[in-house]
Amino acid sequence: MYAWIWRQLPGPTAVRVVEALLLVAAVVALLLFVVFPWVDPRLPFNDVTTG
Amino acid sequence: MSGHAGIATAPARHRRPEPPHRTGGDRVRTVVRGFGEVLLTLGLVALLFLGYELYITNWFSAMKQRDATAALDDRWSNPRGTVDRPVEGDGIAKLRVPAFGPDFDFTVLQGTGADTLASGPGHYVDTAMPGEPGNFGVAGHRVGDGAPFNDLDLLQSCDAVVVETRDTWFVYRVLPLADEAAGWTSGKGATPQCRGVTPLPEPYPEVPGQQIVMPWQGEVINPVPGGSEAQLPPEQQDSLITLTTCHPRFSAEQRLIIHGVLTARYPKDGPRPPALADGLRG
Structure with missing residues (x-):
């Protein structure tokens, strides 16, 4: 999977490294700002109220 | 690695080798490698989620808490600020626990919805307001989202919980713990810190300073905690405070309750309440 992504990245190695880091940053941002905030309230370990 | 015996051409330098003919074994290897990469990725995502829950939600929460505190200060300092019933998410009071240090200072927001609790401790809307007869009920996170109630289990009887409103400081103190109630007046109850703290009289049921209940036991935030709503007319009710959070830490199986x-x-x-200078627990 990762080897395949690496082969799709255009440009010489140095450019590819930058592109790969950008991809990782994009995925991490998507997780932190969209996916995790959505998942968080659906998980059972954060209920602090009674009744 | 063995050479490609089937390729007869001379090795071409500065050119990528032609992809070798894929065999069944290659395909299996690709699938197995892809599967392994997916597992590794899921592991990293789980780690990132852990970091998000334990640290990053605290940063988000600290920003929201700062905004809520600024809005509340603004409202308090505005002489024309009205005293309407607050709406969900409004700051209503500040909560300090001197035993947790001078920096334990949270703006309590109206309501206990997920968004509200992500900004700070939340006031159960159907319970009394600070200082009123009845029970001022407040819920707070124990892990992540600022975790205001992380150390609630460390509170001892007579520890001060100071609630600041627009014009008044209210000093609540934790009720005797279950194993301290017997012999209270001659025991810990005689210390100066415990002035005004006694086991609640009849018709209150036993209301310990700290208890652990099941999530559905909403009666702990009743005006008569653990009792029915109509047990005592409001004018005869003591002014109580009840803090709730999840228990054990990292779980929501039970609730930790402080009365x-x-x-x-x-x-x-006037002067600030002396209870604010109560020392850190050693």
Whole structure:
């Protein structure tokens, strides 16, 4: 999977490294700002109220 | 690695080798490698989620808490600020626990919805307001989202919980713990810190300073904690405070409950309550 992504990245190695880091940053941002905030309230370990 | 015996051409330098003919074994290897990469990725995502829950939600929460505190200060300092019933998410009071240090200072927001609790401790809307007869009920996170109630289990009887409103300081103190209630007046109850703290009289059921209940036991935030709503007319009710959070830490199987009773009130144009200087627990 990762080897395949690496082969799709255009440009010489140095450019590819930058592109790969950008991809990782994009995925991490998507997780932190969209996916995790959505998942968080659906998980059972954060209920602090009674009744 | 063995050479490609089937390729007869001379090795071409500065050119990528032609992809070798894929065999069944290659395909299996690709699938197995892809599967392994997916597992590794899921592991990293789980780690990232852990970091998000334990640290990053605290940063988000600290920003929201700062905004809520600024809005509340603004409202308090505005002489024309109205005293309407607050709406969900509004700051209503500040909560301090001197035993947790001088930096334990949270703006309590109206309501206990997920968004509200992500900004700070939340007031159960159907319970009394600070200082009123009845039970001022407040919920707070124990892990992540600022975790205001992380150390609630460390509170001892007579520890001060100071609630600041627009014009008044209310000093609540934690009620005697279950194993301290017997012999309270001759025991810990005789210490100066415990002035005004006694086991609640009849018709209150036993209301310990700290208890662990099941999630559905909403009666702990009733005006008569653990009792029915109509047990005592409002004018005869003590002014209590009840803090709730999840228990054990990292789980929501149970709830940790702290009950306190109002022992003093100070107008804010006078001196600050001495309880604010109560030392850190050693």
